[in-house]
Amino acid sequence: MQLPPGVTSKDFSAALEQFANAVGKDWVFSSEADVNLYRDSYTPFWHEEKEPIPSAAVAPDNVEQVQQVVRIASQYKIPLWPISTGKNLGYGGAAPRMSGTVVLDLKRMNRVLEVNEKNHYALVEPGVSYFDLYHYIRERNLKVWIDPPDPGWGSLVGNALERGGGYTPMRDHFDAHCGMEIVMADGEVVRTGMGALPNSQTWQQYKYGFGPYLDGIFSQSNFGIVTKMGFWLYPEPEAYLSGTVSVPLRDDIHKMVEVFAYLANSGIVRGTTSVLKTSSFLQSDRGDTTVGLGGSTKSMEQYAAQKDLGYWSIDLPFYGAANVIAAEWEYAKEKFSVIPGVKFRDGVSYRFPLDPQQLAKIANPVPLGVPSLTTFSIGGPRSQGHIWFSPIIPMTGEAVLQAQDVFEQAYRDMGSPSAAPPGFPIWSFFSRAFVIIYFMPIEHDVEKNRRNREIFRQLIKIAAQHGWGEYRTHTAYMDDIMNAYSFNNHALLRLDETLKDALDPNGILAPGKSGVWPKRMRKANA
Amino acid sequence: MTISRALFLVALGMALGTQALAAPNESQIERGHHVYQKWCYPCHGPGTDKPGTNAMAAQGLKPAVLEERTDLTPAAIKGYVRHGIYFMPTFRKTEISDADLDAIAAYLTRSNKPAATK
Numbered sequence A: 001m002q003l004p005p006g007v008t009s010k011d012f013s014a015a016l017e018q019f020a021n022a023v024g025k026d027w028v029f030s031s032e033a034d035v036n037l038y039r040d041s042y043t044p045f046w047h048e049e050k051e052p053i054p055s056a057a058v059a060p061d062n063v064e065q066v067q068q069v070v071r072i073a074s075q076y077k078i079p080l081w082p083i084s085t086g087k088n089l090g091y092g093g094a095a096p097r098m099s100g101t102v103v104l105d106l107k108r109m110n111r112v113l114e115v116n117e118k119n120h121y122a123l124v125e126p127g128v129s130y131f132d133l134y135h136y137i138r139e140r141n142l143k144v145w146i147d148p149p150d151p152g153w154g155s156l157v158g159n160a161l162e163r164g165g166g167y168t169p170m171r172d173h174f175d176a177h178c179g180m181e182i183v184m185a186d187g188e189v190v191r192t193g194m195g196a197l198p199n200s201q202t203w204q205q206y207k208y209g210f211g212p213y214l215d216g217i218f219s220q221s222n223f224g225i226v227t228k229m230g231f232w233l234y235p236e237p238e239a240y241l242s243g244t245v246s247v248p249l250r251d252d253i254h255k256m257v258e259v260f261a262y263l264a265n266s267g268i269v270r271g272t273t274s275v276l277k278t279s280s281f282l283q284s285d286r287g288d289t290t291v292g293l294g295g296s297t298k299s300m301e302q303y304a305a306q307k308d309l310g311y312w313s314i315d316l317p318f319y320g321a322a323n324v325i326a327a328e329w330e331y332a333k334e335k336f337s338v339i340p341g342v343k344f345r346d347g348v349s350y351r352f353p354l355d356p357q358q359l360a361k362i363a364n365p366v367p368l369g370v371p372s373l374t375t376f377s378i379g380g381p382r383s384q385g386h387i388w389f390s391p392i393i394p395m396t397g398e399a400v401l402q403a404q405d406v407f408e409q410a411y412r413d414m415g416s417p418s419a420a421p422p423g424f425p426i427w428s429f430f431s432r433a434f435v436i437i438y439f440m441p442i443e444h445d446v447e448k449n450r451r452n453r454e455i456f457r458q459l460i461k462i463a464a465q466h467g468w469g470e471y472r473t474h475t476a477y478m479d480d481i482m483n484a485y486s487f488n489n490h491a492l493l494r495l496d497e498t499l500k501d502a503l504d505p506n507g508i509l510a511p512g513k514s515g516v517w518p519k520r521m522r523k524a525n526a
Numbered sequence B: 001m002t003i004s005r006a007l008f009l010v011a012l013g014m015a016l017g018t019q020a021l022a023a024p025n026e027s028q029i030e031r032g033h034h035v036y037q038k039w040c041y042p043c044h045g046p047g048t049d050k051p052g053t054n055a056m057a058a059q060g061l062k063p064a065v066l067e068e069r070t071d072l073t074p075a076a077i078k079g080y081v082r083h084g085i086y087f088m089p090t091f092r093k094t095e096i097s098d099a100d101l102d103a104i105a106a107y108l109t110r111s112n113k114p115a116a117t118k
Helices: A009-023 A032-036 A063-076 A130-139 A156-161 A250-265 A297-306 A322-336 A356-360 A397-414 A446-465 A475-484 A487-503 B005-015 B026-039 B051-058 B074-083 B098-108
Strands: A056-058 A080-083 A102-105 A112-116 A121-124 A177-183 A189-191 A225-232 A239-247 A274-277 A312-320 A343-351 A386-389 A391-394 A433-436 A438-441
Touching: A009 A056, A009 A063, A032 A056, A063 A080, A063 A102, A063 A177, A063 A225, A112 A130, A121 A156, A130 A156, A156 A225, A239 A250, A239 A322, A250 A274, A250 A297, A250 A312, A250 A322, A250 A397, A312 A322, A322 A343, A386 A446, A391 A397, A397 A433, A397 A446, A438 A446, A446 A475, A475 A487, B026 B098, B074 B098
Parallel strands: A056 A102, A080 A102
Antiparallel strands: A112 A121, A121 A225, A177 A189, A177 A225, A239 A312, A239 A343, A274 A312, A386 A438, A391 A433
């Protein structure tokens, strides 16, 4: 067992005993077999000493037990790594940033505390997954939708705190939250927004309460442990329809994105979509060098025309009243019609609620508020897992072309990561900007992983040189990415450290999360 | 450094050939079905939207839907859940307890022919 840095074996044993007194001995895990369950199944450090291995895990059942665990950890200066459902695969799973950290597993705190059908909100604990809340709502036939991300076994609380995204009009998960309960490093319980008002009637209905709005500092952070969180839900819409817009030429991207941004920022397109470079996604052409990396613009335009495809395409999702969304699609077509050669194709349409037979026929129900694990087919049947490189770029055609050129050139210079699928997916998970989501494979091969890590770190630097930063990352790259957010001699990180030292003076909460280290570990990890 | 998941599972398969099993009772099978629906079905149920089923089909494993198999052993099932395989991650005891895992194993071996459970 690897002990936390600076903690003696005697103190660690005493702490484990006290954890067991607090949560029950069945919920403290310290055998190698049990601790191994908290390792990252998609670690980029397979078979390497660098892989962060926890020392133990402790799983409280309620907020009072979380308080007790935090106070014990503070007494012995034992670092805790809180997880919600522990399924943050691709970004570190259940594993901590630093070996020897004790995982604080909140999965047992899995209560749906309230779902309100009339004001469309929910209040949940961290262990509630998207599947859990979906089934809770369906069993009661409530007319509200959740907004799942691609993998449905994640936590609403965890995903929102990581600032994840989904597909429906509630797709920005942190933005959709309303009110938190937080256990601070000294064991104090704080409620934010209207939750600070005793007997508040509006904790999940008005976000800001009174005074400084603090919720943001608890996202992607190590300043407190969120034990309850409210979310705004989407009233079940009457209907959904999608339509595809395709344009023939590479340079049509400028006008295409300009029109899309107008529609999105006007609130006409409210769901997530992606801009596709059509030719890169044709599986049958993976071996065709004229349409892959290095193909000329002309050859790709000719290819797209021969196949009756656009050079670029975009699927537009519409949610709402049937007659309204039909009109919105017509309006979108009118706006895109300024592009010569543009083509439109009507996509699927649904009226809600769907019955189970209808639902079973839908290949990917996630954009309809139904959680799924379909996304895990992405790397193929023998995939060993993946992580994501996900820079934010401007919502402009210029940025799309520049990012495509820059990253394709980087891959030509460095070589593509082994087993990386082709494609250049540009997503609108968040308002006002695009995010590119690159698949980076995980291998059980030390040399391939080492090479892929080099590529990943180089991509971070290249992105930063162009003014693009990642919205989220695997624990392995948190220091690298925080280092790129360096305006004014790393003023943001220095502010984070000031807050960290004030709120967690013993440095017990999630050391290294987002590149923010407690004072006593800062020099060693600089 | 620890033994890889793949090596573990190979070793597991070799070690299981002679393991005798107690017959699971109906209530354990029922509990196993319930736990299976929650934790396994989203990946291993029927349909092309199930990554586990797709992966097993692509590797030529028949039947690819776990519930239709009659050759799984409890120890192998537990090995996959606790050690993972390919892109299937490990599952912690706060997700699937040892008792729940026993129940899943009982459910998935309910139709085994006698030879397959030895």
